[in-house]
Amino acid sequence: MNPKQNFLEILKRGKPEALVRSWEPFGFVFDPLLDFTNPISPGQTAVDPWGVTVNWGEDEPGSMPIINDHTKVCRDVTNWRNTVKAPDVAGADIDWSESVIITNEFRKQDKLTMHEIVTGLFEQLHFLLGFEDTLMNFLLEPDAMHELLDYITEFKLTYCKLLVDNLHPDSVLFHDDWGSKKNLFVSAEIWREFFKPRYARIYGYLKENDVILVHHADCHCELIVQDMVDLGIDVWQGVTPENNIPAIQKKLEGKLILMGGIDASLVDRKDYNEETIRKEVRRACDDYVPGGSFIPCLTYGEEGSIYPGVNDIIMDEIGKISHKYF
Numbered sequence: 001m002n003p004k005q006n007f008l009e010i011l012k013r014g015k016p017e018a019l020v021r022s023w024e025p026f027g028f029v030f031d032p033l034l035d036f037t038n039p040i041s042p043g044q045t046a047v048d049p050w051g052v053t054v055n056w057g058e059d060e061p062g063s064m065p066i067i068n069d070h071t072k073v074c075r076d077v078t079n080w081r082n083t084v085k086a087p088d089v090a091g092a093d094i095d096w097s098e099s100v101i102i103t104n105e106f107r108k109q110d111k112l113t114m115h116e117i118v119t120g121l122f123e124q125l126h127f128l129l130g131f132e133d134t135l136m137n138f139l140l141e142p143d144a145m146h147e148l149l150d151y152i153t154e155f156k157l158t159y160c161k162l163l164v165d166n167l168h169p170d171s172v173l174f175h176d177d178w179g180s181k182k183n184l185f186v187s188a189e190i191w192r193e194f195f196k197p198r199y200a201r202i203y204g205y206l207k208e209n210d211v212i213l214v215h216h217a218d219c220h221c222e223l224i225v226q227d228m229v230d231l232g233i234d235v236w237q238g239v240t241p242e243n244n245i246p247a248i249q250k251k252l253e254g255k256l257i258l259m260g261g262i263d264a265s266l267v268d269r270k271d272y273n274e275e276t277i278r279k280e281v282r283r284a285c286d287d288y289v290p291g292g293s294f295i296p297c298l299t300y301g302e303e304g305s306i307y308p309g310v311n312d313i314i315m316d317e318i319g320k321i322s323h324k325y326f
Helices: 003-011 032-037 077-082 097-108 121-129 131-140 142-167 188-194 196-208 222-230 245-252 274-291 310-324
Strands: 026-028 045-047 053-055 112-117 171-175 212-216 235-239 257-262 294-298
Touching: 026 097, 032 112, 032 142, 077 142, 097 112, 097 142, 112 142, 121 131, 121 142, 131 142, 142 188, 142 196, 171 196, 188 196, 188 222, 196 212, 196 222, 222 245, 245 257, 245 274, 257 274, 274 294, 274 310, 294 310
Parallel strands: 026 112, 112 171, 171 212, 212 235, 235 257, 257 294
Antiparallel strands: 045 053
16 A cells, blocks of 8 residues: 555555554645745744734744734734725635645645645634633633624635635645643633534534544643544544543544654654754654554644654664564
């Protein structure tokens, strides 16, 4: 089997022939919607189309908002209609031609096309409101938060429909970090009230169009893994070793592929050590491969490592030890 076929075997709970080496089955298509809504590169500070000031540090895997008295977009969630304006992706003059070419090339290589949708529902809230205000407003202003989330959800649905209509993606990597390494940012009950029904709309639309759902959350989501299955998520990408991965595997019986497990803090360092990297890859595989439906990789929401050479060693070690399990 090639990497795509091997991944699809895991997806259907069949009989894969080897370990999937991280992102190998996928071809990332950096489509014009991603450029339009996230116009920033490593080492830059920029204002995105929502009006949020974001910074991408040189040695960091992604951008983060800069929220202070001068930059905060929405200071009062009850007044969000006067301060929050979603980017007009439907009305923008977007050229899809290059992405169509890239999509066709990946399909000729028998890869699954992968599109990133960054800044999910929770992240968009704290980008606009600030982190502390976001958490407080779930308790103090729930009605306004429901309204604002509905608005953001409609934007995300429009985004997804444009992707489907123009590029017919095989898979989507939807980013939304719902917790820290130790717990969810909100209670499971709050998450189910505010986020689950809205993701049901977004993911329901994508599933209707035969899109494989890969949700990135490099955090603790152990409390809501059954909810993730309910939403139709196929792959939880970014699962950190702070989650009890074997217990999750036993509970879900293969209904959710767990992709991650390699502790980036140990291996992706400026002073990285090759044997340390190989040891951590072997540890993750020994701990999680026997439970099934597991793909070893770094927990970042994109392929590759921060420091050149780290991911090459990871990929090599996965390939070397695959025969131990298959």
